[in-house]
Structures are given as C-alpha cells and as structure tokens.
Amino acid sequence: MHKSAFQLLLSGRTRTQKVHCIRYRAWIDAGIRRWREYKEALKPLSKKPVLFFQCPENKEADEIFRYVNSAVPDLKDKVLLIHTDSTGEVKKADLPKAREFAKTIDDPDPDKNPYEAIVSTLMLNEGWDVRNVNVIVGLRSYTSKRKVLPEQVIGRGLRKMFPEEDANIKKSINVLEVIGPPGLIDILEELEYQEGIKIAEFDTGKPLELTTIFVDKNKLDKDIEIPILSPRISIGEFFIDQTEVDNLPSLKIPLENRVLEMEYIAIDMLKGMEVIKRKWNLPVPQDSKSVIAYYSYQILKQLSIGGAFASFHPIVKRYVIEKLFTNKVDIEDPRVLYKLSSIEVQEKLISLFVNALRDKTFIKREPIRKSTIKLSKTSAFVWSKLVYPANKCIFNYVPCDSNYEVDFAKFLDNAGDVEAFTNIVVKNGFYIEYISEENHLRFYYPDFVVKLKNGDYWIIETKGLVDLEVPHKDKRATQWCKDTTSLTGENWSYMRVNQE
Template identity: 35%
Template sequence: MALHPDFPDSPHEILDPTIRWFPADEALRDTGMEKLMPPLVAALRVKVKEFRDSGYVGASDTSKSLLNWWFNTPHLLPQADGNMAEFKYFFSQREALETIIYLYDVMGAKDKSDLMRFDSSGAVSASMFDETWRRYVVKMATGAGKTKVLSLALAWGYFHKLYEPDSELARNFLLIAPNIIVLDRIYKDFEGLRLFYEDPVIPDNGFDGRNWHDDFQLTLHLQDEVRVTQPTGNIFLTNIHRVYAGEDIPPTADDDDTMDFFLGKRPTGGTTDSKVDLGMIVRDIDELMVLNDEAHHIHDSRLAWFKSIEDIHNRLVQKGSGLSLQVDVTATPKHNNGAIFVQTVADYPLVEAISQNVVKHPVLPDAASRAKLAERQSAKYTEKYADYLDLGVIEWRKAYEEHQKMGKKAILFVMTDDTKNCDDVAAYLEGTYPDLKDSVLVIHTKANGELSKAASGKKKEELEELRKDANEIDDPTSPYKAVVSVLMLKEGWDVRNVTTIVGLRAYSAQSNILPEQTLGRGLRKMYPGGVEEYLSVVGTDAFMEFVESIQAEGVELERKPMGSGTKPKTPIVVEVDKEDPDKDLDSLDIEIPVLTPRIYREYKNLADLDVSSFSHQNVIYQSFSEEEQREIVFKDITTGVVTHTTVLDTAGIADYRSVIGYFTKTIMDDLRLVSGYDVLYGKVKSFVQDHLFGTTIDLESANTLRNLSELAATKTILESFKKAINALTVKDRGDAEIRDTIKLRNTRPFVVKEQGYIVPKRSLFNRVIGDSHLELRFASFLEGCNEVQAYAKNYFAVHFKIDYVNADGSISNYYPDFIVKLKNSRVFIVETKGQEDLDVPLKMERLRQWCEDINSAQSEVHFDFVYVDEESFEKYKPKSFSQLSSSFVEYKG
C-alpha cells in the first residue's frame, strides 16, 4: 500500500495516526500482520495524539516541562559557519518520548497486563511477554536518530526521579551496546555528556522554576573503567557481554580467539583476564534504568541477553526495588520467525523514513540491466560473479565522482558468503581496478554478523587499528574506498558514505537476517536536510529477491538503468560547468562587490533602555481564584496555544524570578542577543512590576504570576521589549565601503533537493534550479534575451546577501534571486516574487540603497535592480531585458 497522499515531506511535521503507513490486504496474503505491524502501536498513536493535543494532561510537572522544552520551545543553535539555525527533533523522536511518558505517567503501565489493553490485533497473549518489569520497545528506521531518543529518555528518567516525590524511575543508567563497534559510536556521543549539551536535551536554568543544568550531575563509566563513587548519577556504558551472569565470561584482547573481542561474541573458553562484574555493581545501588541500543537481540527468554537483564532485575528485587524501566531502540525488533516484539510501543517504519528523506532511497537495476548479468561457469568465486562486481564498481565510480565534488567519499560495500571468498574478492578488486588499489578494507564476519575466526591471532594493536579503520572510513583522509565482508556487520557499522552495495550470496527465511538489516549499513545519509540520496543495490538473483522482500513492508524500490553509459543516481549537484566546452567561463563570470555591513547592533545600549517610555497598551490586572493562581500557563504569542504550564506547589510559594528569567531568555533568543542577560533581566522586572499593568504590582503574589501567563501580558512584554531593543540597538552606519569581491566561478559545488531545473547556456552553472515556477520562467526568459551576457541564480552557496531591518525591526539577511550582467557591463540585481509579504518593501528599499552604495564606491560597473512580480510578468510578457528593466523599474508596492 502506498503512503497516504497527505503524508508530509518533512520529518519534523506532526503525523496524524490516520495517515500513517498501514499494510494493504494484498500484502497480508503472503505475510502475516504480526510481521508488519506492532500490535500495540495503532491504538497508542491515537491515545498519544490526544495526550499531545491536550497539552500533556496527566503527565507529571517534570515530564510536562521536558516535553515542552524539547518539542514546543524554539532552539537556536550555532552552526559551523558562525550563523544560528533552529534545531528541531524529528517527529518520530518526539512521538517515541511522548509514548513512553504517556505510558508511565498517565497510564501507569508497569507490566504486560497494562500494555495488553492497547492490543488492536486481538492476537496478543500474556505468554508473549517474558519480562516481569516495565519494558517499552521503540522501533525506528536506521538513521532516524535512535541515540537521540536514548539521550532524551535518560534525561527524563533522571529528572523525574530527582524532582517527582513518588517517582519509580532512576538516576543510574545501564546503557547497553550489542558489540564494541556500537559501543564506540555511543561513547563518541556521550563522552563528556556532549550530546546532552550540544542538543537541547537539558532545559536552561530557570525554565519552569528549575535549575536543570546545575542539577544534571552524571558520570559516564565506560566498560571496564567503572569506578562508582556515588550511589546515584551514573551511566554505565557497556557491551552486553560484560553483563553476562555466572560462567559467561566476557572476551578480551588477550583471549586466544581475539576476533571475539572485536565484535563481542561471548567465548566458550576461559580467560585469565578479570573484568568488572556489573552484576556486583548493581548490588550496591538501589535504582537502575536500562537503555538498549540496537536491541533486536533481546527476543528470547532463553538467550543470555535476556537472562542477564533478568538477573539484574532479580537482584534489585531482593533489595526491595527492581528495574525501574527498560527502553529498547532498534530498527528491527523482530523474532527469528519475523514477528515484531509485542512490547513495541512506537514505530517509525522504513517506508516513512524514505518518503521523508531521513534515509537514502534504495535503487535496484531495472529488468534490462539485470538481464545483462550472469553467473559464469567457473569454480573461481570472483570469475563466477565478475559481472556483478563489475556493475557494482561502475555504479560506485559514478557516485564517487559526483560526491567528490562535495568533498565526500563514496564507499562500495561487497557482501560475500565466507572468509576465503571475502579475501578473493578483495584481491580481485585491488588487482582489477587501479582506483581501488590499496583501498579495500576486509572485515571477516560469519553469517550471523559476528566476526569470524579467520583473522584470529591478531594482536590487540592490530584489532584496535581495524576497529579504527572501520569506524573512520567516511573520513576523507581514510585510504579505504571499499569494504568486503562476509555478509555485513549486522549492526553498529553505521557509516554514512556507503552508496553502493553488492550482494554475492543468498539468504534463507530461516536466517536471522532481515532485508532492512542488509540495507541498513547503507541507509544513513551523507548530507543534512531533505536532499534525496540514493543507495544502489546490485547482486545475484537470489540476493535481489531477498532485498525485494522488503516491499511487503511498504517500501517502494526504485529501479533504474545501470552500467556504462547510464547517469548516476545521486543528489542533484549544482556546480560551475567546467565540462561544457561551449561555455566561456570568463565571459559568464560575474563579480559582485561585498560591502561592509551597514546595519549593526550596538549591544552596549541595552543599559539605556527606558521601560517607562514604552508605547504599550496597559494590560488589565485580573483577580484569579486560589486554584487558578496555582497554574502558570505560557502560550504561544501568535496562536495562543499553551506551550507549557507551571503548577505551583501546595505551599503557594510563587517564584517570580523564573518567570522573569523566562521572558528575558525568550527575548534574547528571538533577537539573537549573545550577552546582556543581567541588564535585560532588571529591565524586564522593572517593566512588569511598575508599567505593564499601569500600576505597581506585587511580584511575590501568586495572582501576579497567573496574570503573567495570560496571552495579553505575554505578548505585550515580548513585543514591547523587542521593538524597544531594536529601536535602541539597531543602527545604520550611513555608508559602506567595498571590502571584498564575490566571483561566481569560485562557488563550491552543492547538492539540492530533487526539483525542476533548466540547463542554461548564459550561466556558468550547470543547472538553474527553480524554487518556484516563476523563477524557472524568468530563467528561461533570460536565456532568450540577447542583451544578457551572463546571469546566475543567487544560490546560498554564492554567499551574496544584503543586511536589512525586517518588519519586526530586527537585523536579517536578504538573498536576492538573480544576478544579471548585460553586454554593456551593467549589472542588475533581480528580485522575483509571487506572493508578497511585509518584508518586500523593506528589502527593495535596502536593495536600492545597496546599489547606490556600490555605485558611489566604484565606477567601473553600474549596478541597478529590478523587481519582477509574477502577476505583471505574466500579464505584460516583456520581450527583452531592456523592456523589462524600463517597465519594472522599481518596487511599486
């Protein structure tokens, strides 16, 4: 079944349960429903939507604060280029946390009986649940951000236990990885608690009256370096094999079978190396929450994974507690028979992740291309599969060339059936293709994804180097361009640059491998944002048949011609067109002077802010009941929707400082002020106390705080301060001088979303992308204008921007649409516009001023501007650029 026609493109948009993917009847004829849909999810999605729409009614104060901070509060984070950009969690991440909190806070779901009430299949029974503790499983497609979900769940558990008197959660966390590779990846994110501060996981101090940052006191303990000094505030990051109980002894680099150390397979023999016993550690703590990454192994009560966690729970039970919660995250929470874990409470399937460009789009050879491939009659493995290897290399080379323009390195991944053939393929690739010489990394694995003994005997240093090579293969400085492995690293090897997979083996339904796990190593995206990326999948008929079985889960596999002479299936790259011999790049280049900023903000003026002179309308000071006074409600200024609520404690102690701090921080965030909090806090306090309501009020009064939660008060405070601060601090220097020059031919290549474009003759770029129909129409018009020597779409990569004061009085950057150079050396800056907004006249006035400044600073090239509105352009249909420039002389709004 195809996705609902209203299914949104953005992964940030809230998804209504009625438009989520659901298997069609045709799919169920061959595949049981239990293998496609988690039985609890459909009902939970509806309940969680109601929970979200209600403003999180029923959640604890701590949970409400965190949910509103994470998902309803704007977050501006610094970028590599020095600018600020808004950060948003994916909806799949949001829904996972909302579901967990709904089940814990609202429903009090403690065990299988509580979860079974959400069964919509009628097939769930108590016997399907092995655990006796609280366990929630989150199913998320590879690359959708499971580690972020773990970090949010951890922070929630910590603060809930800290702030909620009757909380059954914990401030100690056992963070389990299935192997060393996954552990390395998690450690990189959690080291120094980096992820918690780089992402807006921890609320600012003062948010809803809590000192979140000060109270977040955690120590990360890695594997065998556990040194517990505090009874709470510990994260134990460990490979699962370190938690095995009894006779199960973890592998080490000194074992005879050292390859087990690499991926963490439990050895059957002994070892003289003593490692930390986490079972002993949990005897000394009273609270523990378990977080499992890549948790699809924990599916059988007979397996050591489950037994180990059960053992820890039982030890805590003996002390009068038990595991507070177990949260598992995985793309494939499935049993060996393909059935999804019944404990799955949230699901973001691969079909939805592909549709929203969260992961790459798998692409297969079309029928004509596959017909050209044949398994040759040869006992030699590489001769037998030469056609498939050759096609894989051809596809990889095309991708490599395109991504290299962006400074990225495409990776080829080849899967074989045993270690001997793995070595043969590596030697074949290096000996046959010069560009792969000394560039193939060999990783031996068994059919179940664990490393084979084929490389046993390696020294610890060699193994560490192999791990390092595998983890750093994306890095441009890494010499490796291809990886050959027996099957694959089943989980954990989550590099981003795999663009081509070649499968030279078949799979059986009885194997523990799933199609999504097979594709998973290549699904992670190379580029941020919503750019479409592609994963070319090549292989034997049996392999392709196996991969295509994922279509039962709604994934629509794209097929395209492959091989020599076909175009690469890669993101659209826009670059200076050096390949076209008919283009004279010198003639098509345009130089744009860069002026010193004319508009600037004078931060020191904040102290001069006179709150008594604000031209606001006084807000009516209302009298609220005692019950109403206990509720402090904050609403969105524009929509009036409740963003968060603070309920004061029973003593009725009103802390106005946190409310004033909230307003101060919001004003600074909106205006992107980087300093002056103390000065501004005092101004906000004075304004609220003496001017907002037209009279002096008591800030300590609970009634005052309730008044401040009203939309009129909130809006007046924020808008009055932003208007006054902009008027006071935004200055115009009155002139500008040329400090640099932008040359279009120096623009670096960049990728764009799949969209309409034209291949130009009068532009030095290889494509002109149209963000609207008008832009494409205008580009086509310029192609036909004989007066035009050159033109270019002003892409962000060009870095041509003009500072201006927007309708709110703040400093913004304006990016004009086109730069046009005429044969008489005049240069026009062109703005095309379909629907007008409040900033259009301000942009046009600033553009006029910018042209005057340029012309005053130099006389070689005359700069001018044209405003092209869609209605007039379509109505009058100018025949030449001179006609356009004389008719559309200036903005006439």
C-alpha cells in the same frame, strides 16, 4: 536507496559453484557497470564513488578481491580488501588501512588513496565511516543458517556524499543502490516491513540523471565579480539603561475586582438536553513573580537576546510595579496576579518592550568593501531541481528553483542588453544579511545577478508569493546596492519581478 532490479531479471536459483566470482558474476558485473556510471557523473565534482562488495566469508572475499583486482582493468590495484571477524568488526591488522581509506577518500592524489572499491564480509561495524559508498553488491547467500539483520546489509553505506543536500532518487543524489541475489531482496523486504517504509527499485539499464553544475571553460567571458561588503547589521552585546525603561509609557491597565471563571456544560446529544453545568475558578500561576519572569523570557526570546535574563528581569518587574497599571501596585496583590494572567495584558506588555528595544539587539555600521566573489571560482555542485542551458551564463546550466525562474532565465538569455547573468545559489557564497519579520538576523540569497552591456549590474528577485519577509529583503537589498555603488563606483540596482 534502491532495491535491485535483478529481483525480476535474476530471481531463479543459482547452482552452487566453488568459484564464487562465477556464481555471482551477473551481480558483480551489474555493480561495476553502475559504479562506472557514478564515476563519470561525479567526475566534475572531484568525488570518488566507492563500490562495496559484501561477501559470505573471508575466503570468498579473497577470491572476489583477486578477480576484481585483476580482471577489471579500471579497478586494477584500486581494490581494498578488509577482513572482519564474525561480529563484523574490522580485524586489527586491517583497521589502520580502513581508517586511512575513509579519511582520504576524496584526496585527488592516487598515491595517498588509490582505492575505489572495497571487498569485505558482512558490513563493517566499527572503525570505518565513509560517505562515498554509492553501490553495494551483496554476495552473501543470506540464508537462515546465519541470520543477518537488515541494518547490517545496509550498514555504513548510509552516509551522505553530499551532507547539505536532501536525498533525491530521480537525480541519484545521496542514494545508495543495493544489488544482489534473491536472498538479499528478502532481507530488504523485511527491512521495509520492520520500518514501515518503501524502498524504491531501479533499472540498472537506465542511465543516471545526476545533474552537476560547473564552470564552462568556454564561457569564461561571462564571469561576474560580486563585491563583498562588511555587514551593515550585526548582533551586538545587549545593554539597557534604567532611564530607557523610565521613558517607556504607562499602559494604564486598571485593576479590577474580578475572578476569572471557566464554565463546563455537558449535553446529551441524543436527547438534546443539558445534563451538567459547572463553574470553576481558572487555574492561574502561584504568584506574580513567576508571570513576570515568563514575560521577561518571552521578550528576550523575541528580541533574539541570550544570557541577559538576570539583568533584564528586575527591569521588567520594576515596570510592572510602577508603570503598567494606572497606579503603583503591590506585587503581592491578587488582583495584579489575575490581571497579569490575561492574554490582553501579556500581548501589550511584551509588544511594548519588544518594539522599544528592537534596535538594541543589533549594531548598525557603515559598510566597507572587503573583497569580491568571482563566479568562475565556484566549485562544481550537484543540483536536484530545474536547470536551463543559457549561453550568457558562465555555468553549464543555470540552476533554477521553479518554472518561473526558468522562464526568467530564458528572458535574460535572449535580452539584447544583457551581457552575463546567473541564478545565485548558496554555493556561490553571496548573501545579504537582514532583520527578519520576527526580529532575527537572517541571510538573504537573491535570485539573479545580471551584468548589462553598458557595465551596470542588477540584483533581481523573482517572486511568486509575496510573504511578510519580502519587504524586509527588498529594503535591505536596495540599501546593499546603494552601498555597493558608493564603494565601487559601479552602478548596482535592485528589482523585484513578481509572477503574474
């Protein structure tokens, strides 16, 4: 969200005039210029930026509407006028068209939704929820005679145009720009105070830096088709036979006649003297059954299994009674409760079950070839990170997450044996499923896909920091390449390139 740069440029008082479009002309024109920049920047994304004019009263809204709709050529017949009552609710007569506008905002057919600007009063409280408001031009006087809450000024403009992206002020992604007279700036400053935030300012003379990644029609020869295989790993229905538990080894935990205690010592720091020393029995759960239930829950949680507690808990209970200790035990024995309450026993018991049942969580099947993903079919998307303009990439830029990826993109672009490549992002739709370090099914998005001039393909991971997930991803990507080679007859290989 940006605060108006006109706080500095146009901070003098404006003489009240009957013609509001003249009184507020500077802010109106500034908003229109900014809206035009967004329109040009968002054109490859097929997104329609919306310009919102917030007027003092319905009669002033009518006047602003007539001016914008007639005097601004690229907004002629593209301005929607919505009247509101004193509470900010859309008047019933205007509600149907307001809702239709919000529903069809991105429809490319101008006959269904020709509007690109809205003129109204206050902010619309109900019946209107549209994501594409990029610029609000606040034309109210915002005087104390009619108190306007800060959240009413911002209102419905705070809907992300790109819900999957974080806001990025520098790149103008999911940013709401507010332009208006000094009274509006006072309200935004009040919002800063109330919420403990800082609203960024912007210079309307500085061009947008919004980066859009799209398929370059002049580089269609750099297209790559990535085979899509059926999952080798999927989550299956959990079932455990009692005989499998019978085969689990005993942990041979000895029972001991011990009472866990906690010692509390208070020392006078000035005198260096011990002034209080007491011991208490540690608080423990009321019975062993509750501890076993807790362990059962923790085992299922680590195995990522839901809805199996009722059938699994009795199995764990039986193991504790018959096999956890050196001898069969009575679950009501207080020594059992004390031992079950220890961290050591907790870790051993949970690890035993998790390691033994880990493979029960998933179903593994030989994959089949289902389809392909062509990079040329990727829809345009915004990118807030680094880019590199490569000749061998089908996109206008190679999207990169780090300087190391930029350097590697440069290397691939200059490599004599490389025909085409790109950095893989979520928008491409390609991923490989794998089992994580914590035994969860996760999706792995490799960094680069590369096509060589000899027809071979490479999946390449560039890695700065090698964490616990990396070996699992390496193993799964290597298997994916073997499966793909077998099913397609093309040579696919995997490589990880660590940053030195």
